[in-house]
Ligand SMILES: O=C(O)C1=C[C@@H](OP(=O)(O)O)[C@@H](O)[C@H](O)C1
């Protein structure tokens with residue numbers, strides 16, 4: 001149980017843990033590369049540890065201590081058939097990206113995860129991988145886990161993805177690296193492009209043409225050093241904390257500022273919030289900056305269209321911010337929220353309503369009317385890390401003591417969240 005109290009102000013200079021998307025990819029690509037990959041700034045959260053454990057079970061030697069990781073890659077076909085099922089835990093990124101990799105491997109694997117993973121749609125990757133020739137089975141004709149994959153020789157496809165999903169795009173491109181001919185993926189809006197950037201850093205040729213990205217089969221990856229920036233999706237909770245508590249200001253150093261991820265900064269600024277970018281630089285093909293965040297009075301906004309994939313994981317905390325902004329905030333085109341760790345339209349609405357917020361669900365998002373004064377509540381994260389953290393932030397400006405059950409889910413992406421928040425709060 002996590003307890004959160006109203007705070008007087010948020011102040012300090014901090015770093016957030018490493019980017020989850022980049023950490024997963026660094027381990028996966030390191031395992032498939034020839035030679036050693038050394039990762040610093042790795043996120044030692046439960047999801048990325050699931051990725052490490054899956055590759056260890058396939059015979060890859062990986063040393064991990066806190067945020068330092070060494071992966072002893074054995075080349076694309078150096079993986080071995082695991083003796084047991086692979087457990088992806090709570091991680092959608094692990095199961096979807098690994099499905100693309102395993103579709104090319106000459107062995108049989110069963111993939112499984114927790115209760116939340118069992119409800120998340122898999123045909124979005126299973127369908128296109130089958131079109132490439134992959135042999136994949138799963139409950140409800142491959143829609144749900146457990147998935148059983150028997151790798152084989154694949155052929156490249158030109159895939160028009162109905163969703164802007166980096167997990168779908170990445171699974172297909174990874175399979176495409178060992179498929180005959182060229183594989184390309186087109187998406188309705190640009191989703192996060194860490195796979196494309198990191199493959200290039202590992203020596204792979206990746207061709208982008210607008211919203212279409214292509215790779216040719218038969219390419220090899222070469223091990224290297226990767227420095228992972230702080231996760232903007234984790235920084236988002238601290239940005240929101242500053243905006244919620246009058247008189248606050250905070251420096252968040254070394255945050256990944258990949259433009260496919262910075263929707264949160266754009267939305268907070270559109271609401272009237274001040275975030276200054278300092279010391280902007282590029283590390284391993286990824287833009288990075290220090291964020292200077294200042295408390296500001298916010299007004300409601302509309303969040304829709306191409307920005308949605310650029311802030312999809314931040315919508316729970318944007319809803320919290322919107323409850324403290326004057327006027328109405330509309331969030332549209334975000335039906336993808338329904339297939340995350342929980343149905344995040346339903347869980348944000350149910351939990352934020354408990355604080356007294358004025359929030360209504362819609363088919364593809366939510367409507368929040370502000371500004372309401374929040375009262376402490378008894379919250380359930382429902383096993384969803386982002387719901388747990390978003391509600392903790394709401395608790396910072398609520399009268400009384402907020403209690404968050406199942407708060408251990410927060411370790412999925414932000415180990416040390418509660419202690420970090422405490423260290424910058426004055427009560
Ligand atoms: O590729 C990734 O690392 C991720 C992609 C997104 O999911 P979708 O691809 O399902 O949009 C995001 O929500 C998830 O937290 C991480």
Ligand SMILES: C=C(OP(=O)(O)O)C(=O)O
Pocket residue numbers: 047090091092093094313340341386413
């Ligand atoms: C949706 C998320 O992750 P994943 O899909 O990897 O479980 C998330 O971190 O919010």
